[in-house]
Amino acid sequence: MVSVDHTVWATPDRETAPDDVVDRLLWQDARDILGRHARPSRDGGCGGCGGAWPCHSRRVAEHALAASRRSWREGWTARHDLNSVRRLLSTN
Numbered sequence: 001m002v003s004v005d006h007t008v009w010a011t012p013d014r015e016t017a018p019d020d021v022v023d024r025l026l027w028q029d030a031r032d033i034l035g036r037h038a039r040p041s042r043d044g045g046c047g048g049c050g051g052a053w054p055c056h057s058r059r060v061a062e063h064a065l066a067a068s069r070r071s072w073r074e075g076w077t078a079r080h081d082l083n084s085v086r087r088l089l090s091t092n
């Protein structure tokens with residue numbers, strides 16, 4: 001049997017996930033993306049990427065944050081969506 005440790009340790013830049021979070025790594029990744037797309041800029045677009053507020057990255061991260069507290073099936077699909085956003089952000 002394979003066991004995966006998803007423990008996310010708190011560091012100065014990272015928070016510890018609340019106890020009700022099932023997928024701590026998904027929760028942390030969602031929080032990272034939410035932090036980069038935290039608020040609209042003065043022109044009304046996302047302050048992180050300039051997309052229409054709330055931008056696609058933020059909406060996917062909000063979904064992933066909620067999914068991190070649900071069953072592994074929802075977390076798995078949210079992880080896939082979040083990775084797609086991260087891949088998009090790294091190419092821009």
Ligand SMILES: [Zn+2]
Nearest residue numbers: 037046049055
């Ligand atoms: Zn954005």
